[in-house]
Amino acid sequence: MGQYRKKATILSIMSMGLGQIYNRQMIKGLVFLLIEAYAIVYFNSNLVRALWGIVSLGDAPRMKVDGKYVAGDHSIFILIQSLITLLFLIVFVIIYVMNIRDARKIALKREQGEHANSFLQSIRYILDYKFAQAFLTLPAMGILFFTVMPIIFMVMLAFTNYSAPNHIPPAKLVDWVGFDTFRDLVSLKTWSHTFYGVLTWTLIWAVLSTVTTYFGGLLVALLINQKGIKFKGLWRTILIIPYAIPQLISLLVMRNMFNGQFGPVNQYIQYFGLDGLPWLTDPFWAKVTVIVVNMWVGIPVSMILIMGVLTTIPRDMYEAAEVDGATNYQKFRIVTMPMILFSTAPILITQFAGNINNFNAIFLLTSGNPVVGDYQYAGATDLLVTWLYKLTLDQNKYNMASAVGIVIFLILASFSIYNYRRTKSFKEEDMIQ
Template sequence: MKHRTVAAWLSAIFAGLGQLYNRQFIKGILFIAVEILALFYFINNLGTAIWGTVTLGESGSHFEKVNGIARLVPGDHSINLLIQGLITIILFIIFVIYYVMNIKDAYQIGKQRELGVAANNFKGTLQYILEQKFAVAFLTIPGIGILFFTIMPIIFMILLSFTNYSAPDHLPPAKLVDWVGFDTFKNLLTLKSWSHTFWGVLVWTIIWAVLSTVTTYFGGMFVALLIQQKVVKLKGLWRTILIIPYAIPQLISLLVMRNMFNGQFGPINQYLAYFGLGGLPWLTDPFWAKVTVIVVNMWVGIPVSMLLIMGVLTTISKDLYEAADIDGATNYQKFRIITLPMILFSTAPILITQFAGNINNFNAIFLLTNGNPVVGDYQYAGATDLLVTWLYKLTLDQNRYNMASAVGIIIFLIIASFSIYNYRRTRSFKEEDMIQ
């Protein structure tokens, strides 16, 4: 039989045997050691992991009387079982990938031996990895970190949305959690007490994302164009003054604004009263609270767009404007034909990112209004709550983890679908190959 076939079959029987056959002894021993450790771990944990993931436990913690004394009898913790099951299953998938790579490696080295090329020793293998596969090797550790600290929590959240994990009836360790399929999504979208809140918060989230993105983007564009005018002196001073709201931490800015817009003691209402105009319920009326958060977000967001667009303006060739002057173009025509298309071309991907970020703009809402004022027929949500702040309240305040997970999935679907669709339609994406 050919070397490649023998080596591949030996590695398929037990990882590392093919490497030993190919006379790569240190590599083979390491592969064998990894498989022994993996087999020991999976023999002790894989069955329990699958059982725990499928059943989520059989009995919760409870008290039993022993000799007249009530004692706590530990039971199954459904969430711990689910997490442990996920970790074990992910490790098993990694092991399967490792096993396939082990077979492929033995096959390739065996093929080289058939061509008369001697197999690398351990030092040669390390040198090959560092020189030829450095990028892959370097990215392996952060890749595993992303798998466990980013992808696994996302999978965990998705799985929670298919359970009844919520207070007070299904909260471990006293109570078990059960799989309920799509009941959580069904309740969220059709059960009146939940659907009314969901659709109300969703509509406001979209309105907020559109208005906050448009106002900050075009507001920043307007300010940037003003500063770039030749008649404006001390441009550096104006840039410094206008960037201050962005330089100050949002925590400070938003809490100060919250006090300024206070309906009873805030200085804004006091000034209005001084001029005989009367105060406004900035933070206590649903309509005015929404107006307030949009205005305050402009104060925080316009400097960011201003800096971005000023950078784009400096890259536009002056020859274009000189040619337009020769053709007799007006200032408006130069803006419409030259300036605006160049700005949109360069900033369209960032504009999409800003829209996605505004859907999840937790700070602006939570620090300014905490989602209030309260709406009587909403489930744990206020008039200015976004989906992300409602999710926060459902999770940390109400322990409605299954419902919060469903909301999180919907947020992801909205942002991902919008971002991908719109980015692929931008000129930046379509003309990417032309630029390179």
Template sequence: MRQRGIAAVLSTLFMGLGQLYNRQYIKGLLFAAIEVSALIWLMPNIGKALWGVYTLGEKTQGFQKVGKLNVRVEGDHSIYLLISGLITLFVLAIFILIYIMTIRDAYRTGKSREAGIAIPSFQETLAYVTDKKFPLLMLSVPIIGVLFLTVMPIVFMIMLAFTNYAAPNNIPPKSLVDWVGFDTFANLVTLKTWSATFIGVATWTIIWAIIATVTTYIGGILVALLIESKGVYFKKMWRTIFILPYAIPQLISLLVMRNLFNGQFGPINQYLGYFGLGKLPWLTDPFWAKVTVIMVNMWIGIPVSMVLILGILTAIPKDMYEAAEVDGATSFQKFRIITMPFILFSTVPILITQFAGNINNFSVIFLLTNGDPVNGDYQYAGSTDLLVTWLYKLTLNNSQFNMSSAIGIVIFLIVASFSIWNYRRSRSFKEEDMIQ
């Protein structure tokens, strides 16, 4: 067997042996120390982790009578078992990845020895890693952070959707949580109490996302075109005025708007009353509440689109407009043939992002209406609730964790599918492929 094969087999048997065989003693000892440490930590925990993820516990917390006293007996906490099991499995995955890398390193070093190439010392290897591989070395820290702080919670949420973790009957440690497969998703579309709410809230979410995206986008284009018109003076002043709604924190703007649209004491209804127009139920009627959130979202969102469009307008070559004027094009024709194609080419990816953001636009709905007014046909949801605010209420207010996890998966599938499909159809994506 060649040296590369011997080194790879030795590293397969135990981390570091292949490096020791290749006379890289410090590296070999470091890898061996990593495996020893991993075995010391993983061996006692891996079995319990697999058992915990598979069973989610077998013994509930309760009281046992000892003599004349009731003594509390600790039981299994299904959620703690699931979380600790996931952590252990993620650590095991990282260890396996490092194990594979050590085998490849031993194989390559053995191959270099066969070719008569000098084997780098530990100092040379360390200098190479901190110089040539410095970006990868620094990226490894945030990658681990993303793995445990982003990926693992997402996996945990997905797994909850396949359990019966919900109040009032399945909340640990009083009760154990069980795996139920796709029952949660089936209940979401088959049980009338859940399906009516899901269809109603999902329909309003899509309608809201389309209207909110279109209104802010078109409004931003119109405002930008008006500011950049030749007959408009003090352009900097107008830009500053229109950017103020975006510059002020949304929390303040939305709470102020909530008071302005108050049905009883709000200034808007008071002014309407002074002119004999009566009072409108801005936040208490389902239809008017939806109109209100759309108008307020335009107030907040148009400045964002305006700033974006202003930047694009300044980048359009002026000679194109001059050539169009020579050909006798009208203002509308110049807008349709020159301005709008430039705007769409640059903003379609951002437009898709805005649509996805409006599907998950939690702050506008929650701070302005809290999802109200109440809808008697809905389960834990109001007339203006989006899927994301309904998810929030299910989780924080009603402890319906399995159902909220299922809704979170549905939101991800909707947003991801729509965004990928639309972006791949856009000119910016197609022309990027042509350039490459």
């Protein structure tokens, strides 16, 4: 290692900016020094408390002394503040490493006989050659503190006992309990029965809702695309109306239409002398109802997607199949369906993942009901995500809701990554790269 690089590296390790000052980049060095000075002041007053807080989550609950409440430690606030401080520490460490690498890079140029860039030249170089990386810094910081941090916070809550009625701050403290929450979720009968029941229905719902809307949209798109069909634009317009209407309105209207007492669906059935069905009050019929209504809302989306793919299939492929004597079914099986699946397989996987978390379709239509007597705060049509909502906002079982959220993430991540990597579109893109 050259003398310039050795000295610049040692100085940069001793303090941010010293390596730049040694390399005669005064303004850049002063900027790094100011960053370090601010970091020292910030971490001097926050880092020790953050480390204490992340371990203990507080040790003094709110107490009543002489008829007055004395403020204590709020475990959740302490956890959030500790997380923020530790994330700032990670950012500072990254900047510190960048400072060392920058000093070594400039020192190498000096060894090669080149002059170090001035501050203005460094700015110009960033704008000309590193603009994308520099511009992405702010969004990256936003993602770190507004997306990554809440996820980490949720994961950490799953390892605490943060739940009503005994561990809600500030009256009570929250403690770390390790994997007890997950153990209760899968083995404690009162919780495990609900968890396995809701998980089973969530997977059934995701499969049925995805398959019905996808192949329903495929069927409608193929029918409209037939040569003998007239007024194709009119048919497209009519069939897209359910998608054009806000989903909130459609689901609330459907909820009233399938009402067992005054809903028009049962009135039509009774008009023909038949008994009405308990569409929303019987567990089986409620599940049938949400799947049927989801088809009404979801088929137009698949129809638009597949019709766009159909227009991109070269006519030459069909003509070649006709020359070979292929029937209409054979042309569909050999040409049409493979092309559609090639283009839509990633979106099909996305739709499946979206249906696992399809909060609106369930909550607005049935609110997760009808109630199941031996379920913990869940109904017959509740998905994991709607159950999580009830556990959080209705029951204040935050630790159990966080554990359910982690389970949802594991299911979606493993399924999506595994199946996406098996699609032809991913394999061909990987081969091109």
